[in-house]
Amino acid sequence: MGLGECLKSQVLCQVLISYVFLASGLLINLLQLCTLPVWWLNKSLARRINCRLGYCISSQSVAILDWWSGTECTLYTDPKMYPLYGNENGIVVLNHQFEIDFMCGWSFCDRFGVLGSAKVLVKKELAYVPVIGWMWYFLEIVFCKRKWEEDRITVSQSLQKLRDYPENFWFLLFCEGTRFTAKKHQISMEVAEKKGLPKLKHHLLPRTKGFWVTIQNLRGTVAAVYDSTLNFRNNESPSLSGILSGKKYHADLYVRRIPLESIPEGEAECAAWLHKLYQEKDGFQEQYIQTGRYPGPIVSAPRRLGPLINWLCWSALVLFPLGAFLVSLLSSGSTLTILASLAFCYGASLLFRWMIGQTEISRSSGYGNKVNSSS
Ligand SMILES: CC/C=C\C/C=C\C/C=C\C/C=C\C/C=C\C/C=C\CCC(=O)SCCNC(=O)CCNC(=O)[C@H](O)C(C)(C)COP(=O)(O)OP(=O)(O)OC[C@H]1O[C@@H](n2cnc3c(N)ncnc32)[C@H](O)[C@@H]1OP(=O)(O)O
Numbered sequence: 566m567g568l569g570e571c572l573k574s575q576v577l578c579q580v581l582i583s584y585v586f587l588a589s590g591l592l593i594n595l596l597q598l599c600t601l602p603v604w605w606l607n608k609s610l611a612r613r614i615n616c617r618l619g620y621c622i623s624s625q626s627v628a629i630l631d632w633w634s635g636t637e638c639t640l641y642t643d644p645k646m647y648p649l650y651g652n653e654n655g656i657v658v659l660n661h662q663f664e665i666d667f668m669c670g671w672s673f674c675d676r677f678g679v680l681g682s683a684k685v686l687v688k689k690e691l692a693y694v695p696v697i698g699w700m701w702y703f704l705e706i707v708f709c710k711r712k713w714e715e716d717r718i719t720v721s722q723s724l725q726k727l728r729d730y731p732e733n734f735w736f737l738l739f740c741e742g743t744r745f746t747a748k749k750h751q752i753s754m755e756v757a758e759k760k761g762l763p764k765l766k767h768h769l770l771p772r773t774k775g776f777w778v779t780i781q782n783l784r785g786t787v788a789a790v791y792d793s794t795l796n797f798r799n800n801e802s803p804s805l806s807g808i809l810s811g812k813k814y815h816a817d818l819y820v821r822r823i824p825l826e827s828i829p830e831g832e833a834e835c836a837a838w839l840h841k842l843y844q845e846k847d848g849f850q851e852q853y854i855q856t857g858r859y860p861g862p863i864v865s866a867p868r869r870l871g872p873l874i875n876w877l878c879w880s881a882l883v884l885f886p887l888g889a890f891l892v893s894l895l896s897s898g899s900t901l902t903i904l905a906s907l908a909f910c911y912g913a914s915l916l917f918r919w920m921i922g923q924t925e926i927s928r929s930s931g932y933g934n935k936v937n938s939s940s
């Protein structure tokens with residue numbers, strides 16, 4: 566192990582990274598709250614400001630992935646489509662089986678200049694996660710309860726609001742609705758069998774309603790669906806804890822651009838189209854496992870310096886007061902203040918640990934564990 570790797574694996578480094586993320590994130594959440602009056606005066610300006618503030622948070626996770634852990638993200642796609650990425654609105658359909666897939670997604674958003682405005686259909690539970698969940702509220706992220714009777718109205722309403730969004734955005738949909746586990750796979754293949762659909766080897770059966778409602782509401786606003794398949798080399802199962810301790814992974818993403826006009830309008834036809842798409846995705850996944858490659862050529866989409874600079878600036882901003890506080894704490898010699906500070910640090914580390922837990926598949930929800938869909 567080299568000096569760099571040894572340093573990155575030290576607990577102190579991870580404590581400092583967590584501190585920077587939490588302290589700067591909460592400060593940015595507060596700034597987002599301050600933009601509320603701007604919404605009434607100039608909605609477009611408020612949205613643009615929130616895109617920048619959101620970037621300040623999500624790009625920290627990109628910095629950790631791209632620059633701290635040095636994880637490489639390779640893009641396979643049609644080079645003729647490349648100039649369109651980031652210059653139009655897109656719906657991204659992604660497989661959902663890795664703990665850090667959201668970080669890789671954000672990294673690609675950054676590479677194409679749409680990180681601040683990135684959107685996702687996300688489970689409501691994540692709205693309560695400090696920093697990221699609270700940031701999402703101001704970015705007009707679409708939340709769902711994974712209960713169609715309730716979601717059909719709220720999801721449509723939230724999607725309608727995106728129709729006049731002032732910046733290009735990508736809207737991410739994990740149509741499988743939950744992360745892949747062997748048990749969820751087995752149950753969903755029983756559902757596939759009952760529906761007379763071909764079995765999938767590497768995906769859960771997609772939930773079609775969210776996709777249909779998204780297409781229906783964003784038609785005319787979004788130009789294309791970006792069918793995306795993510796995998797990691799050497800059969801690795803990457804984790805956020807691994808990234809934080811500086812472990813390098815290699816992600817491969819295959820993207821096909823499908824014009825929105827080619828997707829059928831009716832609900833049943835749209836659902837059938839999505840099932841067919843997942844059968845194709847299963848084929849790409851199988852090819853990747855067999856050959857270590859996807860069908861398309863590799864195009865260069867290098868990591869950018871922006872996230873690193875942003876991260877260093879926020880680190881300087883919040884580490885300096887921490888240093889000053891520690892010096893004054895030690896020189897005060899007050900046992901009570903020292904104990905109170907230690908208790909506060911312990912609480913903050915528990916909070917960060919809980920946040921990391923949200924990304925762990927072993928703590929995944931029970932959604933999809935039985936045929937009738939309840940979280
Ligand atoms: C160039 C580069 C390109 C790309 C770069 C890549 C990415 C970058 C892009 C953007 C990044 C942005 C942000 C990333 C940041 C963070 C994201 C982090 C993670 C959060 C993600 C989540 O929270 S995932 C969970 C929430 N999302 C979803 O659930 C979406 C999918 N779900 C749906 O669409 C659902 O339909 C629903 C949620 C709208 C409603 O849920 P409900 O459960 O009520 O679903 P259904 O009504 O569909 O379910 C009933 C039907 O399903 C059948 N059924 C029953 N049991 C099962 C089963 N076990 N498996 C499968 N199917 C089942 C049942 O028979 C019903 O069938 P019908 O025929 O009646 O439909």
Ligand SMILES: CCCCCCCCCCCCCCCCCC(=O)OC[C@@H](O)COP(=O)(O)O
Pocket residue numbers: 582583585586625626629664667688691694697739742743744920921923924928929930931932
């Ligand atoms: C500078 C330091 C940066 C470190 C980055 C730290 C981020 C730590 C906090 C992460 C908080 C959670 C944010 C989003 C997590 C996305 C998790 C996810 O993928 O959700 C799963 C759902 O899709 C489906 O849920 P399940 O039904 O599988 O259950």
